[in-house]
Amino acid sequence: MKKLLYFLFFLFCGSYLMFSQSKFQLPEGKKFDKVRFQLINNLIVIPVEINGVELSFILDTGVAKPIVFSFLNEKDTLQINNTEAYFLQGLGEGDSFEALKSKGNIFKIGDAINPSQDMYAIHDATLNFTPQLGIPIHGIIGYDLFKDFVIEINYSSRYIKIYNPNTYTYKPCDKCETINLEFYNNKPFLNADIKVHDNVVPVKLLIDSGGSDALWVFEDESQGLYEHENYFIDFLGHGLSGSVYGKRAKIQELHLKSFILENVNVAYPDSTDIKLAKRFKTRNGSVSGSVLKRFNCIVDYNKARLTLKKNKFFKDSFSYNKSGIELEHHGDMIVNVDEVNSDGFSRNKINIDVALKPSYQIILKPAFVIVELRPGSPAERAGLLVGDVILSVNNRKAHQYKLQEIVHLFYGDVGERMNITIDRNGFVSNFKFKLEAPLESN
Structure with missing residues (x-):
């Protein structure tokens, strides 16, 4: 099946702000829970209940605090209290925007409950994923779920399993690779190698399950990360602060330890649109849904490790939109x-x-x-x-x-x-x- 590579990158800087400490927990004595998801355009859409209201959220490793979109008329529907106005900045060349920070919300994902979850509510009704995905998308959640559990993401069967980290036991897996994670502002990064112009270049990439592209690479000729000939200029996606444009091309290979993906799609975003993303000086880009979906994953933030196993999507070819x-x-x-x-x-x-x-x-x-x-x-x-x-x-x-x-x-x-x-x-x-x-x- 051809890949749908419409990119919907979403990143914001809420992790710079201080929040009260709260956590998700499973019921006492329960070791794990299984939650089904929809896989739409390489994005994971999970059911999330907030203050008793059932919603659909994107599971995004690249986001620090949950976000709810304003078209819900959130103050009435979700009974949001304890709000405070903030201005946030995201990807794109536009200005910052206003959002409400809200404390003390009840979040429920499957049987996992956080009785006092902080989140942002964004006023601008144009900042949401619903038009791009064609189904109602009410928000995004990432770090606050991943930090409290060991999470198995089974892309091939479309479910996540949420494990109590105190009782989780790793099973031997000869066909798996385990990659160490690094964190910057509560966002996970991995080290990989890419082969471009016959040279193998080490790169540090954000793990971004909230993006549906394969790779974003920040162009840097001094490191051999560039494309001058075989590329086309394209719309890459919507950031919180505007649209992002850049080059689309191919790299010869992506190496995730012993796993090698060939002829991989890559986007080189315009540097003016990614100023926020480049605050982490050693970052070279992002690895996103079109790559991640080729593996079933165990994500363990507490032990800073990501375990990958090939699934049925691994050998699918990377393709581009041929209509424009x-x-x-x-x-x-x-x-x-x-x-x-x-x-x-x-x-x-x-x-x-x-x-x-x-x-x-x-x-x-x-x-x-x-x-x-x-x-x-x-x-x-x-x-x-x-x-x-x-x-x-x-x-x-x-x-x-x-x-x-x-x-x-x-x-x-x-x-x-x-x-x-x-x-x-x-x-x-x-x-x-x-x-x-x-x-x-x-």
């Missing part, structure tokens, strides 16, 4: 209910049902909008524009797809035909193009 289109879910569009039902959708899946007359009904379904177009890409040359609303793809109505199913089509084989119908300011148009490799080696 980046899509998001923006609002809804009106659809004839008969169209939905005739294609296998049941009435109980309809969110809004408006009866106009007995023989005709309409519903609202997600609207998928082009938000970025790679310059010179086949979609741009065909005439598509940012802001176009996708109505159909390859003669199938857009509302019959999930967002990630459409994105997956853009990672198809070179030469594959795309037939896309769009709405542009009320006018319907059709565009056709063929998928093209953005790199010679892709």
Whole structure:
């Protein structure tokens, strides 16, 4: 299965602030708990309950304190108290933004409970993952869960196991590799080697399960970390302080001890967009979801170790978007209910049902909008524009797809035909193009 490499990097500097000490705990006598997750665009989405409200959070090793997005109307829904305003800075070239720091919240993940959890609530409704992933994403959690448990992440079967660190026992594993971790501002780093331009270069990488790319590398010619020829300029993702752009390319190999991944996607972000990330002077970049998902992992912050074992995704090839289109879910569009039902959708899946007359009904379904177009890409040359609303793809109505199913089509084989119908300011148009490799080696 081709990889969906739409990158949604999220990092903030909350770890510089002081918080009260609290911790997650399992019920007395329970050694572990198992929690199922969704794997969407290489990101782990887990159920989290806050103050009795069930939500969906991204599990992100690169975030220091939990974040809740403001579109929840959080003060009313979550009954957030004990708030204090702060200004935070994230990736991107924009300014800092305001957030509320809240203390004393009850967090529950599976059977693990923290009765006094600190978190941030962000006011800006544009700062959330829901449009990019196509499902409601209410927040992000990382360090505060990992610090209290040994956590097994089984990407292949899509579950995490939360172990009591006092009773956890490592099992012998001849096919595993254990990597020592280092921490900076409560974020985990590992040492690896990458082969680029036939040279093997040692690198220190943030472990970032909240990013769906494979690798980010900070360009540094003095260390041999660069690409001058076989690359393309692209949108890399949204940071808390704005969009991030840079080069996309390939490296020959990524070495995680004895495990070697070949022809790996790499992004070299623009240096002006990553000033915050480069505060850790010896950091060379990040390793993210498209690499991490190829392993089942044991993450142990207390012993500062990461154990990796290859899974069924290990040999999958790294691929790039061959259309040049980046899509998001923006609002809804009106659809004839008969169209939905005739294609296998049941009435109980309809969110809004408006009866106009007995023989005709309409519903609202997600609207998928082009938000970025790679310059010179086949979609741009065909005439598509940012802001176009996708109505159909390859003669199938857009509302019959999930967002990630459409994105997956853009990672198809070179030469594959795309037939896309769009709405542009009320006018319907059709565009056709063929998928093209953005790199010679892709």
